Amino acid sequence: MRFYLGSMARNRFNSGTTPEEELPKVKLNKASIQKAEGLLTYLKPYKWKFIIGLIFLFISSLTGLAFPSLLGAMIDAAQGKHKFDFIHPSINALGYTAFIILFIQSFVSYFRVRLFVEVAEKTIADVRRDTYFKLITLPMDFFANRRVGELNSRLSADLSQIQDTITTTLAEMIRQIVLLVGGIAFLIFVSHKLTLFNLAVLPVLVISAIFFGRLIRKISRQAQDKLAESNTIVQETLQGIANVKAFANESYEAKRYDKSLREVVQIALKGATLRGGFASFIIFCLFGAIVGVIWYGSILVLQGELSVGDLTTYILYSMFVGAAMGTFPDLYANVQKALGATERVIEILSEKNEAVSMEASENITKQVIKGDLAFNDVHFSYPSRKEVEVLKGLSFSAKAGEKVAIVGPSGAGKSTIASLILRFYEPQQGGLLFDNRPSESFALTDIRNQVAIVPQDVLLFGGTIRENIAYGKLNASDEEIITSAKQANAHHFIQHLPEGYDTIVGDRGMKLSGGQRQRIAIARALLKDPAILILDEATSSLDSESERLVQEALEVLMKNRTSIIIAHRLSTIREADKIVVLEKGQVIEIGTHEELIQNEEGLYRYLSQLQFEA
Numbered sequence: 001m002r003f004y005l006g007s008m009a010r011n012r013f014n015s016g017t018t019p020e021e022e023l024p025k026v027k028l029n030k031a032s033i034q035k036a037e038g039l040l041t042y043l044k045p046y047k048w049k050f051i052i053g054l055i056f057l058f059i060s061s062l063t064g065l066a067f068p069s070l071l072g073a074m075i076d077a078a079q080g081k082h083k084f085d086f087i088h089p090s091i092n093a094l095g096y097t098a099f100i101i102l103f104i105q106s107f108v109s110y111f112r113v114r115l116f117v118e119v120a121e122k123t124i125a126d127v128r129r130d131t132y133f134k135l136i137t138l139p140m141d142f143f144a145n146r147r148v149g150e151l152n153s154r155l156s157a158d159l160s161q162i163q164d165t166i167t168t169t170l171a172e173m174i175r176q177i178v179l180l181v182g183g184i185a186f187l188i189f190v191s192h193k194l195t196l197f198n199l200a201v202l203p204v205l206v207i208s209a210i211f212f213g214r215l216i217r218k219i220s221r222q223a224q225d226k227l228a229e230s231n232t233i234v235q236e237t238l239q240g241i242a243n244v245k246a247f248a249n250e251s252y253e254a255k256r257y258d259k260s261l262r263e264v265v266q267i268a269l270k271g272a273t274l275r276g277g278f279a280s281f282i283i284f285c286l287f288g289a290i291v292g293v294i295w296y297g298s299i300l301v302l303q304g305e306l307s308v309g310d311l312t313t314y315i316l317y318s319m320f321v322g323a324a325m326g327t328f329p330d331l332y333a334n335v336q337k338a339l340g341a342t343e344r345v346i347e348i349l350s351e352k353n354e355a356v357s358m359e360a361s362e363n364i365t366k367q368v369i370k371g372d373l374a375f376n377d378v379h380f381s382y383p384s385r386k387e388v389e390v391l392k393g394l395s396f397s398a399k400a401g402e403k404v405a406i407v408g409p410s411g412a413g414k415s416t417i418a419s420l421i422l423r424f425y426e427p428q429q430g431g432l433l434f435d436n437r438p439s440e441s442f443a444l445t446d447i448r449n450q451v452a453i454v455p456q457d458v459l460l461f462g463g464t465i466r467e468n469i470a471y472g473k474l475n476a477s478d479e480e481i482i483t484s485a486k487q488a489n490a491h492h493f494i495q496h497l498p499e500g501y502d503t504i505v506g507d508r509g510m511k512l513s514g515g516q517r518q519r520i521a522i523a524r525a526l527l528k529d530p531a532i533l534i535l536d537e538a539t540s541s542l543d544s545e546s547e548r549l550v551q552e553a554l555e556v557l558m559k560n561r562t563s564i565i566i567a568h569r570l571s572t573i574r575e576a577d578k579i580v581v582l583e584k585g586q587v588i589e590i591g592t593h594e595e596l597i598q599n600e601e602g603l604y605r606y607l608s609q610l611q612f613e614a
């Protein structure tokens with residue numbers, strides 16, 4: 001019965017300390033189980049291993065049940081008594097049998113563990129792979145409504161929970177059910193009088209456990225929330241440490257954290273009072289029950305109704321049963337969590353993704369785009385904010401090889417145009433033409449393979465500079481990488497880094513300056529050699545010297561391809577073949593610099609005068 005107490009302790013007493021382990025649970029019912037069936041298909045390839053594992057598990061649980069009887073029989077045999085008149089096993093025979101069973105049990109246990117872990121690892125790897133692929137091929141819109149952390153936790157926490165359930169919880173559950181049912185059967189068989197006596201104590205225990213359990217759980221939840229709250233303080237201040245220091249608010253933050261910690265302690269102490277009371281109550285009841293059983297059992301032995309061996313057997317079985325009962329709340333909670341996790345994973349798996357193939361070999365351009373691009377009366381609003389029309393009947397065109405600049409106030413819809421060219425979103429009305437053909441007639445991969453973007457805020461991956469440049473063309477040779485870095489005016493600074501091209505750029509490219517990151521992005525785009533190039537304010541955050549370097553790099557990049565240049569600084573786009581002036585999602589002016597500057601009332605002239613004066 002120590003097990004009983006132990007698992008209660010794990011279940012109720014510690015649940016407040018690790019907030020990230022607490023996944024939401026769902027009710028165990030038909031609907032939630034049906035949803036989980038979606039994941040069963042992943043188990044199919046490993047079906048036989050799983051079934052054999054189940055059989056081994058069953059055998060090992062059954063053999064476990066044999067021990068109390070064997071031990072009891074041994075004690076009786078030592079006193080010259082025998083339970084059954086027709087067999088009189090010697091102590092040695094019983095001992096051998098016990099060892100043989102023990103051997104069988106360890107043998108099957110080994111295979112059971114080995115098989116279950118293999119099945120779970122492989123199944124979950126399959127699910128992970130599919131979920132990940134699904135995630136990265138979902139339309140942009142999906143990501144607008146979700147936080148990255150939340151999606152990330154589906155891949156890590158949710159799937160780990162499911163894995164745990166397959167390897168441990170499921171096995172444990174089956175084993176405990178066998179032990180519980182078998183144990184109770186043996187208890188009745190050994191002594192129904194003692195069993196009845198035990199049953200009288202049980203309801204008191206169960207009811208008080210449920211009552212205290214609820215109360216304690218409520219308080220642990222509160223403690224958990226409070227702890228999470230104080231962790232948020234740490235996280236926020238560490239993330240924004242520069243702000244904290246710049247405003248000299250260290251002591252303010254320290255006080256805030258201290259206050260929150262005090263509250264955590266207060267709630268934890270309240271919980272401790274309850275738990276202490278509950279623990280001593282349970283200990284009293286449990287050991288009371290044991291004392292009672294031995295007491296009453298001894299009377300039965302004295303009256304000749306029970307042998308000493310039987311009493312031993314009985315006590316051992318009741319420990320099995322008690323332990324089994326004690327683990328159920330834990331196991332049940334785990335299954336609930338796994339079902340909740342499954343539900344969330346299935347939700348992603350059943351989302352509709354973009355038409356992108358998983359095969360690396362499919363990333364080959366089938367339809368070449370020459371570079372003509374046209375927007376034809378495009379009306380667009382973001383799916384996450386349907387009521388606001390961002391583009392209102394937008395039309396403009398760029399011939400292959402032309403430089404078209406898009407200017408206009410913040411929020412006019414310039415970056416939205418870039419997203420539409422990449423087909424991150426589809427317009428609600430009107431459409432895009434590539435080489436005078438509707439964009440829908442091209443495969444998504446074909447378009448994205450031949451359009452490159454240098455965004456304003458360049459995000460680099462955690463690897464080396466070389467890998468980051470090669471992202472534009474995965475099979476690029478070293479020479480190609482270096483050539484494009486030279487053209488992007490990046491070779492020089494890369495060479496002066498201690499590790500050159502093998503420098504790790506770090507989390508989000510933090511170890512490089514804005515201009516350096518931009519030049520790497522340009523090298524990346526050069527390597528991709530796209531038909532259409534989009535520059536979204538590629539030089540806006542740079543000083544004059546870096547701007548000159550980046551501008552030079554861009555000139556190289558823009559040669560021989562259609563370029564869409566989004567710019568705030570009008571000096572950078574004087575040479576453009578065409579300038580599109582955008583306001584509130586509509587084209588209000590279109591022409592070359594010389595043409596537009598003539599229009600005295602025009603927005604372009606006004607904007608360039610402002611910048612010139614500045």
Ligand SMILES: Nc1ncnc2c1ncn2[C@@H]1O[C@H](COP(=O)(O)OP(=O)(O)OP(=O)(O)O)[C@@H](O)[C@H]1O
Pocket residue numbers: 144382384385390409410411412413414415416417
């Ligand atoms: N993912 C999105 N979901 C909903 N609305 C969006 C989204 N992205 C942009 N918007 C809205 O669309 C409008 C146009 O945004 P866009 O980013 O195209 O402007 P912009 O012209 O590039 O501005 P800036 O010069 O400041 O970069 C804005 O009103 C913006 O709030």
Ligand SMILES: [Mg+2]
Pocket residue numbers: 414415416536
């Ligand atoms: Mg923008």
